[in-house]
Amino acid sequence: MQWTLAVPLKPLARAKSRLADTADDGVRPGLALAFALDTVAAALACAAVHDVVVVTDDPLAGRELAALGARIVPDGPAADPATDPADGLNAALRHAAALARTARPYAPVATLNADLPALRPDELARVLGAAAAFPRAFLADAAGTGTTLLAAAPGRALRPAFGPGSRRGHRRSGAVELVLDDVDSVRQDVDTGDDLRAALCLGVGPRTAAAAARLLIPGQ
Ligand SMILES: Nc1nc2c(ncn2[C@@H]2O[C@H](COP(=O)(O)OP(=O)(O)OP(=O)(O)O)[C@@H](O)[C@H]2O)c(=O)[nH]1
Numbered sequence: 265m266q267w268t269l270a271v272p273l274k275p276l277a278r279a280k281s282r283l284a285d286t287a288d289d290g291v292r293p294g295l296a297l298a299f300a301l302d303t304v305a306a307a308l309a310c311a312a313v314h315d316v317v318v319v320t321d322d323p324l325a326g327r328e329l330a331a332l333g334a335r336i337v338p339d340g341p342a343a344d345p346a347t348d349p350a351d352g353l354n355a356a357l358r359h360a361a362a363l364a365r366t367a368r369p370y371a372p373v374a375t376l377n378a379d380l381p382a383l384r385p386d387e388l389a390r391v392l393g394a395a396a397a398f399p400r401a402f403l404a405d406a407a408g409t410g411t412t413l414l415a416a417a418p419g420r421a422l423r424p425a426f427g428p429g430s431r432r433g434h435r436r437s438g439a440v441e442l443v444l445d446d447v448d449s450v451r452q453d454v455d456t457g458d459d460l461r462a463a464l465c466l467g468v469g470p471r472t473a474a475a476a477a478r479l480l481i482p483g484q
């Protein structure tokens with residue numbers, strides 16, 4: 265089974281705000297772009313992935329990710345922030361999933377965060393292989409409260425519920441939590457300086473390695 269992946273990416277100038285103590289305003293957008301490029305490059309190299317749709321309103325990121333082979337779509341209409349606190353992100357994912365389904369109606373669809381710079385294609389293939397057994401499934405992030413991947417079988421709506429505490433939200437929505445060994449690279453999202461150090465220990469892709477080297481992170 266070959267998947268379409270929808271990867272959401274915030275405009276770079278606003279992305280990765282929780283990394284402000286590790287990377288200042290001048291370098292953070294470049295770091296967020298490096299994470300996204302390494303994430304998407306690894307996803308495109310995964311044997312279980314047919315195509316990657318990046319949903320972003322950022323023109324520079326759009327150009328660079330398109331050059332890797334991703335399809336770029338804009339965020340689309342936002343939902344009502346009163347009913348959905350992660351308004352922008354979940355609306356963007358619903359929009360991307362709908363476009364993906366138009367292009368490939370019988371394909372399974374999964375979302376993957378753009379901040380997984382240590383992502384390994386073989387580990388992603390293992391997660392997608394496990395997800396294929398369920399109508400909807402998800403993988404918790406390394407911190408244990410969020411979600412890095414949400415998957416839906418052909419004909420099933422994704423129903424993304426990303427945002428603070430999304431692990432619990434996805435569980436409550438009926439999605440099956442995937443509990444797998446040796447898929448750390450798919451779970452290690454980077455929100456904080458500690459997350460970045462953990463990702464560097466796992467081994468990041470070349471763009472993140474170069475960007476992180478410029479930050480002179482102790483222990484590198
Ligand atoms: N297209 C799109 N992607 C989003 C939006 N909000 C968040 N994302 C992406 O969703 C994933 C998880 O987002 P967060 O961790 O909440 O946001 P972040 O920019 O990565 O980090 P913080 O600013 O520290 O919250 C990342 O890949 C983000 O780029 C949005 O409004 N639109």
Ligand SMILES: C=C(OP(=O)(O)O)C(=O)O
Nearest residue numbers: 410411426427430453455
């Ligand atoms: C939006 C999410 O990501 P993060 O943990 O990076 O905020 C989430 O896990 O639902």
